[in-house]
Amino acid sequence: MQRIMVSLCSVLLLLTIALVSTAQKRKAPAAGALGPPTTALEVITADSVMSHIKTLSSDEFEGRAPATHGEELSINYIADQFKKIGLEPGNTDGTYFQKVPVAGITTKQDAELKVKVGSKEMKLKYKDDFVARTVRLIERGGFDSDMVFVGYGVVAPEYGWDDYKGVDVRGKVLLMLVNDPPVRDPKHPSQLDNKMFKGKAMTYYGRWTYKYEIAAEKGAAGVLIIHEWDDKTNSGPAAYPWAVARGMMVVENFDLIAKDNNMSRVNVEGWITEPKTREIMQAAGFSFDELKKQAVRRDFKPVALGAHAKLEIEQKIRRINSTNVVGKIEGSDPKLKDQYVIYTAHWDGYGIGLPDAKGDKIYNGALDNASGCAGLIEVARAFKASPKPPRRSILFVSVTAEEKGLIGSKYYAENPIYPLNKTVAEINMDGLNQYGRTKDVTVVGLGNSTLDDVLMQAAAEQERVLRADAEPEKGFYYRSDHFNFAKEGVPALDPGAGIDYIGKPAGWGMKKRDEYTVHDYHKPSDEIKPDWDLSGAVEDLRLFMTVGYRVANSDKYPEWKPGAEFKAKRDEMMRKAGK
Ligand SMILES: [Zn+2]
Numbered sequence: 001m002q003r004i005m006v007s008l009c010s011v012l013l014l015l016t017i018a019l020v021s022t023a024q025k026r027k028a029p030a031a032g033a034l035g036p037p038t039t040a041l042e043v044i045t046a047d048s049v050m051s052h053i054k055t056l057s058s059d060e061f062e063g064r065a066p067a068t069h070g071e072e073l074s075i076n077y078i079a080d081q082f083k084k085i086g087l088e089p090g091n092t093d094g095t096y097f098q099k100v101p102v103a104g105i106t107t108k109q110d111a112e113l114k115v116k117v118g119s120k121e122m123k124l125k126y127k128d129d130f131v132a133r134t135v136r137l138i139e140r141g142g143f144d145s146d147m148v149f150v151g152y153g154v155v156a157p158e159y160g161w162d163d164y165k166g167v168d169v170r171g172k173v174l175l176m177l178v179n180d181p182p183v184r185d186p187k188h189p190s191q192l193d194n195k196m197f198k199g200k201a202m203t204y205y206g207r208w209t210y211k212y213e214i215a216a217e218k219g220a221a222g223v224l225i226i227h228e229w230d231d232k233t234n235s236g237p238a239a240y241p242w243a244v245a246r247g248m249m250v251v252e253n254f255d256l257i258a259k260d261n262n263m264s265r266v267n268v269e270g271w272i273t274e275p276k277t278r279e280i281m282q283a284a285g286f287s288f289d290e291l292k293k294q295a296v297r298r299d300f301k302p303v304a305l306g307a308h309a310k311l312e313i314e315q316k317i318r319r320i321n322s323t324n325v326v327g328k329i330e331g332s333d334p335k336l337k338d339q340y341v342i343y344t345a346h347w348d349g350y351g352i353g354l355p356d357a358k359g360d361k362i363y364n365g366a367l368d369n370a371s372g373c374a375g376l377i378e379v380a381r382a383f384k385a386s387p388k389p390p391r392r393s394i395l396f397v398s399v400t401a402e403e404k405g406l407i408g409s410k411y412y413a414e415n416p417i418y419p420l421n422k423t424v425a426e427i428n429m430d431g432l433n434q435y436g437r438t439k440d441v442t443v444v445g446l447g448n449s450t451l452d453d454v455l456m457q458a459a460a461e462q463e464r465v466l467r468a469d470a471e472p473e474k475g476f477y478y479r480s481d482h483f484n485f486a487k488e489g490v491p492a493l494d495p496g497a498g499i500d501y502i503g504k505p506a507g508w509g510m511k512k513r514d515e516y517t518v519h520d521y522h523k524p525s526d527e528i529k530p531d532w533d534l535s536g537a538v539e540d541l542r543l544f545m546t547v548g549y550r551v552a553n554s555d556k557y558p559e560w561k562p563g564a565e566f567k568a569k570r571d572e573m574m575r576k577a578g579k
Contacts, residue, residue, distance in 0.1 A: 013047060034553075035458065035546040040386040044378045044541050045535035049432070052081070052374035053252070056347070057366035062270030064365060064403050065351025066102065066322040071386065074347045074373075075323045078398045082327030083376045086384050090326025090395055091417055097323050100400055100411045101257035104318035107133040109250060113272075114310045115147070117283040124276055130224065131249035132270030132313055137261040137412035142312040143221040143268055147280070148172045149303040151295030152181045153214055153223075155207045157568050159196055160298065167302045170219035173268075173309045175277065178225050179237040180206035180298050181572075201472030204487070204565045208271075209478070215266045221485055222268030223310070225278045239474065245271045254404035257319065258410050262348065266313065280307055280394035308404055322348075322400040324408045326417065329383050331552065333391035339422045342395045343379055343489075343553045344400030344409060344481050345372035345429040350522060360524040367526055369430035379545045390552035392424065402430070402481055403522075413488045420485075421577040425551050425558045426492040427544055432537035435512050440498030441540065444469040445477035449491040450558045450564075451547065458546040462539060467498060469557065489570035491558040495544060 035041075055061070055077060062070035084510035089096045111132065115126040124130050134141035151163045156328075161181070181198035192199045197206070204210050208225055215223040227245050229236035238245065249271070249495040254565055255262065278288045284305045290344055293299050325347065331337030349365030355393075364370070380396045384391070395418065398407030416423065441459050446468040447450055454465050476481060482492035499509035521528045560567035 003040065016076055017175075025335045029412070033088050034148055034550075035380065035461070036386055036549040036551070040382045041542045042201075043382045043385040044538050044545070046538055047539055049371075049378055049534050049541070050528075050532075051376045052377050053366055053370045056370035057120060057364040057526075057528060059362050059364070061364075063350040063351040063353075064347060065362040066348050066404065067320040067439070068351055070173070070351060070462065071322060071348075071400070072458050075325050075398075078325045078373060079327075079345060082380065083397065084181045085327075085377070087329060087396065089500055090328040090397070091523045093414065095424075096325055096327055098326055098412065098415075098417065100322045100324055100406070100408050102320050102322050102401060102407055103135075103255050103257050103262075104252045104314045105133065105135065105137075105139055105255065106252045106287060106322060107320075108314040109248060111142075111311060111313045115280050115307055116310075117280065117305075117307045120283050122276075122283070124272070127246055127250065128269055128273075130272040132222070132224070132268050132311060133245050133249055133253065133315065134268055134313065135253075135255045135262050135265050136267060137257065137317050138315075139317065140312065140314055141267055143173055144309075144310045145171055145173045145221040145308070147175055147305045147307040147309050147327045147407055149175045149286075149291055149305055150204070151291075151300045151302070152177045152179070153211050156197070156203075156205055156565065158259055158565065161294070163300055164218060165301045171221050171303060173224065174215050174218075174220045175272070175305070176211050176215075176223055177237070177292065178206070178208060178211070178294055179239070180230060182237075198472070198563070201477035202478075204475075204478055207475055208480050212266050217265060220266055221333060222270065223266055223307075224270045224272040226274055226436045227271045236291055242273060252318070252403065254407060256407055268313070271495055281305065283307070286552055288289070322408065324396040324412055327380060327382070327396045329389050329394045331391050331393040332389045336391040337393050337425050337548030338418075339392045340418050341390075341392055341424055341548045342397055342426045342485070342547060343429070344397045344399055344426060344485075345369060345376040346400065346408065346481055347373050347398045348400050348403055350403060350407070353524070356524045358524075362496060362525045363522070363524050366467045366528050368431050369402070369429075369520070371434065372429040375429045375432050375537070375541050375544070379541055382542075382545050383549070386549075390549055392549060392552040393529070394552060399481055406479075406481055406484055409484040413484040413490070419490055421573045423485070423490050425548070426490050427451075427548055428480060428487040428492065428494050429544065430480050430494075432532060432534070433540055434531040434532045435497075435501060435509065435536065436504075437502045437536040438464070438498030438509065439500040439502060439540055439544065440465050442469065442496045442498055443469045444480075444494045444496070446487075447561060448477070448561050449493070451491050451493040451551070454547050454550055454558070455493065455495060455543070455574070458543050458550070459548075460542060464543075465498075486566045487569075489566055489573050491527065491570070493542070493547070497540065501536075535577050
């Protein structure tokens with residue numbers, strides 16, 4: 001769960017954006033948009049939520065690491081609850097389970113990257129100058145290829161942007177800049193152009209995962225993302241120091257096992273330091289700064305560097321099996337029941353790890369994310385307590401391995417049990433509010449889709465407002481389970497706890513979150529605390545249920561708003577489906 005970090009930063013920056021005016025706040029429900037009956041909403045109580053958190057975060061569940069005894073207990077508990085509530089098995093094989101094959105990949109740290117420019121040969125050192133791995137399930141990988149600088153490596157139809165311009169980069173090693181192209185406002189060159197790549201906010205084109213994916217699509221032999229970071233100012237396009245980029249590659253990494261053993265993924269994924277990039281470019285007769293200037297222009301074309309790179313990497317592969325838990329409520333309208341609204345909450349945690357000062361080594365993950373799972377079960381129970389199911393079907397998916405890289409949700413989104421073109425929306429729960437009622441609800445990626453409008457209306461009926469993520473440049477929308485649905489085109493919502501607590505002074509909510517982040521986040525002490533007050537969580541869950549209920553009863557499909565980077569994918573999917 002990374003939402004806590006976002007909120008912490010919102011705290012620090014004191015950047016709050018209340019998007020609903022007081023006038024709108026008291027608006028009556030829109031006609032035809034009736035929420036679930038009160039009797040159903042009232043099924044969700046603080047006690048019922050707490051009872052699930054207690055069980056899932058108990059020491060007996062061993063911190064819920066994938067492929068452990070803790071997994072067995074967790075998935076069986078959730079499946080038993082689904083059954084008890086009366087959910088149907090969500091998988092078409094008649095079970096509540098979807099198997100998720102996972103690979104653990106450990107790359108050997110002694111590889112050398114040899115770059116030859118004319119008669120000059122440079123030897124780059126693993127960890128100091130570059131890091132690289134392959135997510136293909138092979139024990140040896142690498143390349144022996146020419147290097148091409150492709151600018152930001154972006155193909156973004158909604159901005160009329162294509163860094164490749166039809167140049168064939170198959171079999172090449174691509175050098176790519178990190179982040180979105182920082183296009184300047186033509187009228188105010190000191191500022192970013194808000195019409196391009198959402199201005200200061202990060203779009204998916206800026207994430208390193210995108211860079212690797214587009215390289216695979218283009219058939220490249222490898223990608224080295226240029227790590228631009230200024231240690232003096234502690235800032236830069238990479239968003240974190242070299243040690244962090246390096247750190248991601250020097251541990252066991254986890255990934256899905258696709259049917260093709262990940263052979264369609266790019267052969268080598270890596271990072272290279274900026275000083276080494278400058279050296280290579282200079283030796284090849286180019287200036288890094290000059291090429292960077294060209295790369296922020298729409299008319300940029302790939303530049304063959306006249307440099308040749310050779311790399312061999314070795315790695316160990318471990319195959320493990322994990323599980324998503326899936327329960328279903330069939331819709332009541334024969335014409336719409338083959339369409340789905342999906343709720344997700346990851347069940348996995350950090351398991352048993354290094355002991356803390358008190359000698360506790362069980363990472364109970366009470367807030368992250370026993371609480372989200374409790375929410376998932378309780379929202380399901382409230383749906384079942386409605387006199388009649390909504391017109392569309394509802395799927396409740398508790399996904400695995402979020403903490404290992406959003407793996408369970410990725411598996412579902414890439415291997416959906418029900419077609420994605422009939423999956424109308426996804427709502428994610430990762431960490432519930434544990435400090436009481438709030439006047440606001442935080443939405444990471446606010447403004448992306450029409451789901452926000454449904455949420456805003458329902459929140460207004462609770463006399464609450466929506467609050468945007470204060471640091472959109474950090475790309476938090478791309479860092480939790482809802483994102484894997486978004487990426488495949490499904491409108492996805494990531495709502496979370498507010499920070500403006502009723503009856504508490506300004507800044508109190510921020511302080512509490514700050515405390516959680518420093519003391520308990522991803523630590524053995526993420527446990528139920530005596531001061532927990534789940535009244536706010538209950539209100540949030542009733543709100544999330546209302547949103548799903550209305551979407552499931554509406555005649556319309558929710559949609560991405562213009563400018564959202566997943567819109568083209570959805571439009572294409574719906575066009576193919578003939579809608
Ligand atoms: Zn989480």
